[in-house]
Amino acid sequence: MTNSPRGGSTAGPGDPEKKLRPGRTNATKQKLFEASMELIGERGAAGVTVDEIATAAGVSKGTVYYNFGSKSDLIAQLLRHGVDILMARLLSVRDDSADPLAAMEEMIGQAMDFMAEYPSFARLWVSENWRTPSEWQDTFAELRGRLLAVIGSAIDGVAAVYPVDPRVSRGSLETAIFGACFVVGLDRHAYNPERTREQSVAAIMASMRGYVVKQPPAQA
Amino acid sequence: MTNSPRGGSTAGPGDPEKKLRPGRTNATKQKLFEASMELIGERGAAGVTVDEIATAAGVSKGTVYYNFGSKSDLIAQLLRHGVDILMARLLSVRDDSADPLAAMEEMIGQAMDFMAEYPSFARLWVSENWRTPSEWQDTFAELRGRLLAVIGSAIDGVAAVYPVDPRVSRGSLETAIFGACFVVGLDRHAYNPERTREQSVAAIMASMRGYVVKQPPAQA
DNA sequence: TTATTTGAACTGACTGGTCAGTTTAGTTAG
């Protein structure tokens, strides 16, 4: 199936238990990530050929198959790579603050920065997530869960301090905020580059401010 | 380039100035819309072949090219078709109500119903919108503008009656709500079918409730 | 020190298959 270098018993970096020779770097994989992120974000996973990715990375096609077992595998690893970066930024938000709403706001700001920096990843995500029988279904489910957990705990932090609207379920709110981050970030990049980071954050934060009640919520 | 029926001088329905024979229906086009909406929503525009669409619609491949000039043209018309339906629903919301917040809530409800009924359209939209050099860039820009205008006027209606948070720009809020409708609708369909329509609407409405200020907004 | 070997990393031509779009000769039904 997948391309394994020569012997079959020897392990290449494409194999799960890759053990880099000391002094060696992941330079090739990194270049392939960058090139494919760009191309796939712009034209979609199906719209980009492996040859194009290889050329853009300054590498031969065979190298792609040496480092990744398949195009599909490359994309799965690309998704993980992007989520790792986003997660790191979200988790960088210190939670010590007295005001969990401020922490939430900073997290949304981090998300907006990420979308501005990696719009191609955001496009890849919204393009391929939600496809019903997708090759990356499991990957998406896992990564989505990881991200939502972070947002969810930030929401919990708010709910622990402020009175909140009981009509709004935590899960739906997580999703709404998560989705708004992607869409607002992408829209800013594609259609409204003049919009500021703060405007975007404020628009998304509106849902958090609507979630906390200043007076008892209207009777259900 | 594109296929023009027979002689080149004869006009088929694929041509811009189609003039349906009275008594004739659009049955074939309708079937093609339904079939391609389903398939393209699931596997993406590039992942579906014209042959598959024709077969799923119970029609021959030639008929697709008779009714539409190309695959690309079919998809452009498909986008318009879907937006026509969504627009009709959004505009069906009577605006006479005393409370523009209630009108907004009903519009979001209509949007959620649409997403539940045409999840494939929603997937197609988020998959192909935001692609940088896309064949349907102009189509998307126009349709997006039409939809945002409707949401924007509903927001204006609220802002005319309630005091609103000046930190939140109308444009960003439009985008956030618009995007949240798609993403919450899709997520419900794909990952959380147990979530109710009301929960979803409430989560999105939170941003509107956060937009109107109950006490003067915190000093900027 | 110098020669030899090893194997991970990489190359790029090639294969087998797929697919958009075309064409043609015909059929159906209003």
Place this chain on the structure above:
DNA sequence: CTAACTAAACTGACCAGTCAGTTCAAATAA
């Protein structure tokens, strides 16, 4: 009659994945 549609064959481009062969730094041997 003619608009709408069918069925099937065909073209030409494109593309994922393969594989025999190359390179070269480090390991080992002499």
